Amino acid sequence: MRVALFVTCVNDTLFPGTGRATARLLERLGCAVEFPPAQTCCGQMHFNTGYRDGAEPLARRFAEVFGGYDAVVVPSGSCAAMVREWYPTLGVEPPTGVYELSEFLVDVLEVVDVGAYFPHTVTYHPTCHSLRSLRVGSRPERLLSAVRGLELRPLGEAEECCGFGGTFSVKNPAVSAAMCADKVGHVLATGAEVLCAADNSCLMHIGGTMRRQRAGVRVLHLAQILEATG
Template identity: 75%
Template sequence: MKVALFVTCLNDTMFPGTGKAVVRLLRRLGHEVDFPAAQTCCGQMHLNTGYRSQAVPLARGFAEAFAGYEAVVTPSASCAAMVRDWHPRLTGGPVPKVYELSELLVDVLGVTDVGAYFPHRVTYHPTCHSLRMLHVGDRPLRLLRAVRGIDLVELPEAAECCGFGGTFALKNSEVSAAMCADKVTNVRRTGAEALCAADNSCLMHIGGALTRTRAGVRTVHLAEILAATEEDTA
C-alpha cells in the first residue's frame, strides 16, 4: 500500500525521530511511504486561537498536498482530529483519508503484531484528541500488548487530561500545571520506565514535569515503540 506521511509541525520541528519511526515501521511491514514536500501546518493553532480565516488556506493547501493518496498517516491524534473534524467545515470540499497511526495499522492494514521488541516497563496515556475526538479506543493498547518484551502497566485515571491543550497551557498556566501534576503523580505510581502516548505535544508537557521532578521516567511516542526491534537493542 502507498501511504503518505503527514508529520505535523511539532514533530517536524522538535521530534523528527517520531516521523522517521513511522516510515521505518511501515516499510518494515512492506508498505511504501511518501512524504509530500508541499505539506505545511494543518491550521489547528490558528483555529484554536480564533484565526479561523487564516486556517482556511492551510486546510485547502493540505487537501492539495495529499490529493490522490489511498491513505494519509500521522503520528498525531490531535492533528488527525483537526483534519477530519474541521477541514470539511473550513473548505466545504473533500478531505484526504487521514488516519492516526494506530487506526491505520489496526483498521486499514489489519495488523496488531508489528514485530516490535521493547523490553521496558511502559504505561500508556490516552490523549484527549485520541480518546474523545478520534475514539481510537483500545487500538494503541492492542498494538502495545503485542510488543515482545514489554511490561505494559495500567495508568491510574488514564482518561484524565494532562492539562496541555495547546494554548490552554499558556492561557491557564496554573490550572494546566495542577492537572499535569496529577498526571505525573499517577505515572510515578505505576513504576514505569517510560510513558507512551500518540501525541508528542502531550508527552512534551508531561515530560517536562517528569524531568523537573526527577521522576526517572522518560517519554516515548507510540510509533517509536512499534518501530523498535531486537536489532535496536543489540
C-alpha cells in the same frame, strides 16, 4: 498502497525521530511511504486559537497536497482530528483516508503484532483528541500488548486530560500545571520506566514536568516503541 506521511509541525520541529520511526515502521510492514515536501501546518493552532481566517488556507493546502493518496498517516491524534472533524467547518473537504497511526495499523493493515521488541515497563496515556474525537479506543494498547518483552501497566485516571491543550497551557498556566501534576502522580504510581502516547505535544508537557522533578521516566511516542526491534 500509496501512503503519505504527514509528519506535523510539532514532530518536524521538536521530535523528528517520531517521523523517521513512523516511516521505518510502515516500510517494514510493506507500505510505500511518501513524504510530500510541500506539506505545511494543518492549521490546528490557528483554528484552536480562534483564527479561522488563518486556518482556512492551511486546510486548503493540506487537502491539495495530500489528495490522491490511498492513505494519509498522521502520528498525532490532534492533527488527524483537526483534518477529519474540523476541516468541513471551514468549508474544506478533507482528503479521504486520513488516519491516526494506530487506526491505520489496526484497521487498514489489519495488524496488531508489528514485530517489535521493547523489553521495558510501559504505561500509556490516551490523549484527548485520540480518545474523544477519533475514538481510537484500545487500538494503541492492543499494539503495545503485542510487543515482545514489553510489560504494559495500567495508568490511573487515564482518561483525564494532561492539561496541555495547545495554547490552553499558555493562557492558563496555573490550571495546566495543576492538571499535569495530577497526571504525573498517576504515571509515577505505575512504576513504569516509559510513558507512551500518540501525541508528542502531550508527552512534551508531561515529560517536562517529570524532568523537573527528576522522576527518571522516559517519554516515547507510540511509533518509536512499535518501530523498535531490539
